[in-house]
Amino acid sequence: MKKTFLCLFIFCACFLYSQEGILNIKDKPNDDGSALILSWDTTQIQPANIIIERETPNGEFVKILKSEEITGSYEDGTNIDPKNIYTYRITAYNNIGEIIHISKSKAKTSAQWFDKDKISLLILASLITLAILYYIFSAKSGKELFIRKIGGLESMDESVGRATEMGRPILFIPGTLDLDDMQTIAGLTILRRLAQKAAEYDSKLIVPVCRSMVLSTAKEIVKEAYMKAGRPDAYDPDSVFYLTDDQFGYVAGVDGIIVREKPAANFFLGAFYAESLILAETGFSSGAIQTAGTAMPSQLPFFVVACDFTLIGEELFAASAYLSKDPHQLGSLKGQDFGKAIFVVILTIGIILEISGIHFLKDFLTIH
Amino acid sequence: MKRKLPLFITFTVGIILIISEFIPHKPFGQLSGELEIWFLIISGFAILLGQLSLFKVNILKIQFKQRDWQFYIITLLSFITMVTIGFLWGTGKSPGILGHGESISSVMGYKPFDYLFFNVYQHLQATMFSLLAFFIASAAYRAFIGRTLESNLLLIAAVLVMLGNTSLGVFLTSWLPNSLSFLHLPNVSEFIMTYPTTAGQRAIMIGAGLGIIGSSLRIILGIERSYLGGE
Amino acid sequence: MEQFFTILGTWLGALFTFAIFSFLYKDNPFYKTAEQIFVGLSAGYWFVYTIFFILIPNLYNPITQDFSANWIKLIPAVLGIMMLMRLIPKTEWVSRFPISIVIGTTSGVFFLRYLKSDVLNQLTATMINPFLSDNWVIIIGELMLIVGTICGVIYFYFSKKHEGALGVSAKIGIYFLMVSFGAAFGYTAMARISLLIGRLQFLLGDWLGIIHP
């Protein structure tokens, strides 16, 4: 008797549990509380299809989804606010359209203050930030930092000198993206050195740009460089000018400038797309010494092939540190190198672990 | 204030955005999206600066009768035409000041702005782009010369991939037996692209990525200030 | 009449195509004309584009349709106007505020975005067990991938002289970069010739009617 009772109890419990388990609502983790995750499992009742509805504040139910799948899940992110309770109803139909099951389920949304999925990102970000800060401070306190030779930059003075000798201008292109790209900013930093050199040697500088914000910044940079070189009189405000925002319209214009002004030295430093090779080949045919630099992996091959000197990827960013030898910049570069060292070490450990069949590190680092 | 305040703003905005990446809670989660729309709006206004510079530079060239000054009249005329018809009748489904200009579009087949876009602008753009077919040939001819080990690697990889990428490569090595199929040119090209090329690209991405991270940090901390014009 | 404009359109297209191609021979008045039309037309195009597709949908529409929910968009509008203060030399410095917001935003976003997609994701993508496959070609390939990535990263190491083991690794890194550049160049050749094919399909098909796509 006791046994039968127990069996009955277990049966009931299972039944109840399974009824409960047909529709499960959970708050979506690591979000701002604007989504719920609905999952359903109708293996027990095998319906032809199900409909899930959500209760509105005035008690009506509106359809959220219809599915023919036995189990599934769905993220509901429509008009959901944090810290609210939402009620859902699942209705299951058989293949002649009769209702075979109906039940409700509810859950409360909550917003999180920390995204746990991104913990590996946070650790890596902190490590690199701390390293960069540490090396900046140690450089400032007088520790000397070494920087290896960057081939593309040795030629800068020579190019400017050649332009002066030949009495031809220098062309500088800060890429074709706007000021919100770090490559443009890196290019403009080099422009400052170049403009100063050009002012000292009294060479004409031409800077056509294709973004308005770059225009105003480049103008100011060139002006200050001339002032710093003690030649404010030599500064021509129209040496920095805007052509057009259009990629190929800009290239058509710059090509025209190259064949007509015949600059002795071309500098292409910044972010480039397909225009890279058109500029570099036209520049070559006009006989200029060409220095290019970009972090766009897809355009580097063309610069490497068609230009005399190329700053590859990070070299573009290292250039300003190299040219200025400023302790801040050198320190930051050293910090980046630390980042590379961590990268190589973690990668090696990761590969060894993967080979030994331990996937912990890779899983930890993967951001979903 | 003219210098310090902008640096302070950059610092604050940058830090808030970094922190907000880790905080899904409102209002942090939506911040970067909203600020990127701000950027679009600001740059929308900034485009006027460019247009005015274009005007000024060209008018000066015409005024002082610089070499080829006649051509700069064409620049100004085409600019003014495009802007005028754009504002008058709009483009695509957006109406202009005078509405959609149905009578004109029924004659021309398009709105005037779109007509110029499709029949002039688009062809200019596509042709300028296609010049690359010629330049890639001339650059290859000039530069792919096996002087050193590095240039040999460059040359060999390029030629193998070029061959493997066309029907020519299939044709040349289709006689190879199955056991040597890895030497079949399309397979060789795919191998080079999948492994060594990916390795090279990855190295560049990682280096450049760290470069960008370093620059961003320097900007946030106010060490890198060239964007404000001065040192 | 519509047919006339269609034919005129095709002829205009062909004319400008040849004007740009003529640059390959040498600089000439046809190219100069096409170039200046291109610069002017495209500047005009982007100006109109900015108004219709950026300022109207992102600023004008939200503010006029639902001011109370979108009043915050007035801030970037004011910043945009501050940007224009640059036109007057005396108020030039005002434009530094919008620029500093833009740059601050980008630096913050880029800092993490690049850390995630270009560093962390590439790190996990390279964390592979190269010996999983039973195909020796794949094993060699994956070993190359690992060695190439590590040595390539070492090439970008700036704060030490490239000597000894570091020097050898950096040298191997350069070799991988060169193979990668050569391959990317060869791969792109196809893409670039496709563009010429596109142009010739227009000239031979739409314009001359010799080929029928």
Place this chain on the structure above:
Amino acid sequence: MGKSKQIDRRWLFLLIFVGVALPLIFTIGLPIETSKNVQIVYDLVESMPKDSKALISFDYDPASMPELHPMAKALLKHCFDKDINVIFTALWPMGVQMAEDIISQLQDQYPNLQYGVDYVNLGFKAGGMITIQSMGKNFRKVFPEDTNGNKIDELPIMDGINNFNNINFVFSLSAGAPGIKEWVQISHDAYGRPTSGGCTGVSAPAMLPYVNEQKQLTGLLAGLKAAAEYENLLQAPGTATSGMDAQSMAHLIIIIFIIIGNINYWRNKKSDKKGDR
């Protein structure tokens, strides 16, 4: 040095021009072989059950038409053959016209296609990554209506589609940014949807790292060659197939010139050495 050691590059330009034009007029019909990444894309589409939903984003403009248009056409043919419902979006403003152009080309072959049932064009939305992100949250907020001004609640194809969870796969035809990279980062990395793409040949090397073990990208169609291979898999030769002959010819010319360049270099080097002696 004195005399010019290189052939005037304008001869090369002329040869390339003629070498591309002739095969377009007189087709040769060289063989086409399927590469792995194309096969993966084909298999992905092939594995989709009837009435699956595909989101195809047209993220290119006329400048990249020669490469991406044939690809888009082949992919759509495959989708329509498999009765997959297609939702068009565009992250580039001109993408809307690109999608419309393809549909008008396919109308003759698929006369039974019904707008709003088999396909829908939701149009262009600016904002790139942010737009995709909000689509992941709520489709209807980003696209309350389609390009023709129909409410998407009234379109049968959009029934039950609220976010990426209801999409079977995402495909971006991309000529740059915003494009495949942004889709991968959101629709795959954040929402785990199978994401694939077609790109121009030049961006392929930068995209290939995403075709990895985690399947950030499920295969990749890169350039005209991939389009020709796809046409070949569908057994429906089109513009890409005829273009491949022209490709082979142009590549052959370039390779011959590289060989000439190297022979010249070695000859000159030899004669320079002799001169030194």
